[in-house]
Amino acid sequence: MSVSLRVLYFASLRQARGVASESVLSSATDLAGLYRELDAAHALRWPQPQLRVAVDGAFARWDAPLREGSEVAFIPPVSGG
Amino acid sequence: MSVSLRVLYFASLRQARGVASESVLSSATDLAGLYRELDAAHALRWPQPQLRVAVDGAFARWDAPLREGSEVAFIPPVSGG
Amino acid sequence: MSGQGAVLRFRLSEQPLSIELLRAPLSHSQAGAFASFEGWVRDHNDGRAVQGLHYEAYAVLAEAEGRRVLDEAMSRFAILDVRCVHRLGDLAIGDLAVWVGVVAAHRAAAFDACRYVIDEVKARVPIWKHERYVGGDAGWLHGSG
């Protein structure tokens, strides 16, 4: 059973993926699994423990299940200020 | 042998003395002695250990001798800022 | 969700910042102390000559997380108010990238809160810096502070 999602990429993750966002159909069981799929497909380069993940504009846990129609963002280490 | 000096008063010391400065003829041997004389004469109210003393615009030691023609200032605890 | 009602203490701005406008809402008759911090674009970083830079954000999350930081500052320190604005887009050397302003009755709380806010914003708010170097190359920075 797979779930359709919007995935957002920022900064060097966006550079690695080549797009700022994409629609993804995933059968992963949680957000960590989703990242593994996308990293395997596109060589995103960042080890997952160095990233944070957000769903629909709020930080989430990597073991949270995928929600149909949600917006998932992978957050590389920030560098504002 | 006495020495003539200019003495400056600030803030509540000035208020206690009633003048901002005065000419003084003193036979004290050091600045601490000068303050004792003036406190005895005018009830300046501040215990000497709570004050600092300056001569000619620079902080000085209480045991420094009086210098003819110098300007002596008694400095109550400051409250700028 | 941010728990601060109508006051928007944290903002992102695509436009250059005016210190005067940033300060205006912080005047306060009970305030004896105002502490502020500004991050300016430096002409060098890690020994490389910088020509200019660009900030991008995950805006919806950056705003939520920025407001959370300022709410934390309001509850942890004895301050009257605090604001922070972060620039996005293209910036040149000397431009103001981030501004934090804090008012308090006394200075210790103002300093502590100001430092807390800039430290947390730099550590937690999803904003990224892209530097262009003299010589033509460029790159994203990631979390070295």
Next chain:
Amino acid sequence: MSGQGAVLRFRLSEQPLSIELLRAPLSHSQAGAFASFEGWVRDHNDGRAVQGLHYEAYAVLAEAEGRRVLDEAMSRFAILDVRCVHRLGDLAIGDLAVWVGVVAAHRAAAFDACRYVIDEVKARVPIWKHERYVGGDAGWLHGSG
């Protein structure tokens, strides 16, 4: 005597201060961090309602001691520059009484130096505050900071 050549980092001012003019000399292409502190006249002190106040200084010594504080800050912290101006004369609620500005490559030194300067100025520089209270009485303050 102050060891800082031509730059007058510390000043007393009988005139109201303009933040913009105070900041101007501190812009610096190597500066990534600007920290500033402002002391404002509060409407209360120690539970009493304040109407206004007056600062007096032993000017020649205040200037020498203020410059000594700023020289110390320059040598103790990794900063690019620092300035401080203190008002004298009559001030009203909300008026700026003292301003400290510091530029540095990085923020930790800017914060540390800014705090050092205001702490030392308040402790050492011969300036005194005279407060007028609502109700008519008034008095000199002495060293409670």
